[in-house]
Amino acid sequence: MLAWMNWTPSVAIFFAVIATILAIMTVYEIVSPCVERKGFLPISTTRGDRLFIGLLSAAYIHLTFLAVSDITLWIALAVSVIWLLVLLRWG
Numbered sequence: 001m002l003a004w005m006n007w008t009p010s011v012a013i014f015f016a017v018i019a020t021i022l023a024i025m026t027v028y029e030i031v032s033p034c035v036e037r038k039g040f041l042p043i044s045t046t047r048g049d050r051l052f053i054g055l056l057s058a059a060y061i062h063l064t065f066l067a068v069s070d071i072t073l074w075i076a077l078a079v080s081v082i083w084l085l086v087l088l089r090w091g
Contacts, residue, residue, distance in 0.1 A: 018055070021051070025047065025048065025051055028047070029047065029048065034046050034047045039090050039091045040090055040091060041053070041087075041091045045091060047088070050087050050088050050091045051084075051088065053087060053091065054083065054084035054087045054088060054091075055084070057080070057083055057084070057087070058080035058083070058084060061076055061079055061080045061083065062076045062077075062080065064076075065079075
């Protein structure tokens, strides 16, 4: 049924991690509802907003690495994870 998609192990792990993050954030929001707060971002955000901004930023970080360098994407992944953690904590 999904034979038209290129389900390599990397792609499957990627989608599984995103689904897991969303599930954890959903449970966390139910257990401990958050309020909007203002960090270093120029807007007031909730945890979900910061997660969305972080995931979108990670896509841009990876695309930038692909466009301007031949460096392995593992470095882009490390940069993305660090950025996401900083954004979730202080954004």
